[in-house]
Amino acid sequence: MRRLLVLACRAFPREHRARRSDEVVDTALLVAEGSTWRAAREAYSLVVAGGRERLRAESQRPLRDGLPLLAGVLAVVNLAVALAGISLSVDPPRIEILAPAGFFRNLYVAELWWIAFSLAAVAIVLGLVLGNRNLAFSAALANLGIVAYEAFFFSPRFRGHLNALVYYRWGFDYRWDGFPVGREWLAPAVLLALVTACAPLRRLPLWRFVLALAAGVLLVAISREISGGYLFLLWPLAAIVALAMAFGWLVRRLAVVALGVLLAVSPSVVASVTTAPAYHAPFFWVVASGFAVAVLPPLAYLTRRRLA
Amino acid sequence: MEIRRSTYFVLAALLDGPLHGYGIIRRAADLSDGDVRLSTGTLFGALDRLVESGLVEAGEEEKVEGRVRRAYTLTQDGHAALAAEAGRLRRAARVVEARVARAAT
Numbered sequence: 001m002r003r004l005l006v007l008a009c010r011a012f013p014r015e016h017r018a019r020r021s022d023e024v025v026d027t028a029l030l031v032a033e034g035s036t037w038r039a040a041r042e043a044y045s046l047v048v049a050g051g052r053e054r055l056r057a058e059s060q061r062p063l064r065d066g067l068p069l070l071a072g073v074l075a076v077v078n079l080a081v082a083l084a085g086i087s088l089s090v091d092p093p094r095i096e097i098l099a100p101a102g103f104f105r106n107l108y109v110a111e112l113w114w115i116a117f118s119l120a121a122v123a124i125v126l127g128l129v130l131g132n133r134n135l136a137f138s139a140a141l142a143n144l145g146i147v148a149y150e151a152f153f154f155s156p157r158f159r160g161h162l163n164a165l166v167y168y169r170w171g172f173d174y175r176w177d178g179f180p181v182g183r184e185w186l187a188p189a190v191l192l193a194l195v196t197a198c199a200p201l202r203r204l205p206l207w208r209f210v211l212a213l214a215a216g217v218l219l220v221a222i223s224r225e226i227s228g229g230y231l232f233l234l235w236p237l238a239a240i241v242a243l244a245m246a247f248g249w250l251v252r253r254l255a256v257v258a259l260g261v262l263l264a265v266s267p268s269v270v271a272s273v274t275t276a277p278a279y280h281a282p283f284f285w286v287v288a289s290g291f292a293v294a295v296l297p298p299l300a301y302l303t304r305r306r307l308a
Numbered sequence: 309m310e311i312r313r314s315t316y317f318v319l320a321a322l323l324d325g326p327l328h329g330y331g332i333i334r335r336a337a338d339l340s341d342g343d344v345r346l347s348t349g350t351l352f353g354a355l356d357r358l359v360e361s362g363l364v365e366a367g368e369e370e371k372v373e374g375r376v377r378r379a380y381t382l383t384q385d386g387h388a389a390l391a392a393e394a395g396r397l398r399r400a401a402r403v404v405e406a407r408v409a410r411a412a413t
Binding site: 018021023024026027028029030031032041042045046048049050052053056191 | 328329330333348349350351352353354369375376377378412
C-alpha cells in the first residue's frame, strides 16, 4: 500500500513536500485504515491533487523553462534523423543457407558523415541528460558543422553525403539510396545549438537518456514504414504543435516548444512554397496557411501574460 | 473571498487548536456529521493554498510512532476569513429561510 501511495505522490511536482517528505503518504495510510480499496482511493485523490498542483506550478514557471524541453525535442528529432539516415537501406539480414556465397552479395556501408552525425546527435542528448552544457553545446556545434558541411558543399549537387547509405551490389552494379538532409536541416541544427547554449540545464536521471534513444529509434521505425524521407517527422512535430494549441494556455512550456518547432521547419515550408511546381502550388499554399495559423495560438499564449 | 466547502471545514477543524493532517480529516468529518470526508489529496491541496495565502501556518515536521506529521495552526487572518465565510453563509441561509417561511404561511 505504501508503495502505491508513494507512486501516486509522483504526480506532484518534484519540489512539493508530497515528494520530499513522508507526511502525505503517512496521512494517506492512516486514512486507508489498512484497507487496500481505501488506499487505492487515496492514491487516486493524490494523483488528481498532484496533477492540479503541477498545472498550478506550470502557470508560474518562467518562459525560459520551455527551452530545455525544446532542446530535448530537437535533440531527439535530430538523433532520429541521423539514425534514420544510417538505417534507411538496412534490411533484415538474409540467411541463404543453400547459397552461402550470396550472403556477401549485399554490402551496406554507412558513410563516415552519417556516423559523425549520429555520434554528435547522441552526444547532444547525453549532454542534455547529464545537464552538462559544455558537452551538449560543443556536440550541438559539431552537429551544426556536420549539417552545414552537407548543406553547403553537397546539397545542390545531390551527391556525396546526401546519401544515407551507399548500397553496393557485387561488381560494378550499385545505386545510391538517398536520404536528403539538404539545407532543410540547417535551421533545426542552428536552433538546437542556440537553445542548448542558453537553456537552463539540470541533471536528469539516466533513464531519460534511454528514453530519448528509444524515442529516436521509434521515429526511425516510423520513417521506415512511411517512405518520403523527412515526411516521417511531420506527424510527431504536428502532434507537438497540436498539443501546444490545445494545452499551451495551461502549460506555456508547450507553447515555447511549438514555436521553436515551427521556427525550425519554417525554411522547409518557405522552400516548398517558393519552389513548388505550378500544379502543386495550391497544396503548398494550404500548407503555408495552416502553418501561419498554427503559429498564432502559441504566440498568443506566450504574449497574453505580458500584455495583461 | 468565497471559500469552498471542504476548505471551510478544514479551517473550522483548526478552530480548537493545531492539528496534523489525519486529525483535520477526522475533525472535519465530526463537525459535518460525516458529511465532509476529505481525501488526502483534497486535504493537502487545500492546506497548500491556505498556507500560501497565510490563513494557516504549518509547523515543523515531527516523527511520532514511526509516522511523519506536521501540525497546522489557524492564523489571525484564517480566523477572520472563517468568520466572514460563516457570516456570509448565515446571511444566505437567513434569506432562504425567511422566504421558505413566508411561502409556508
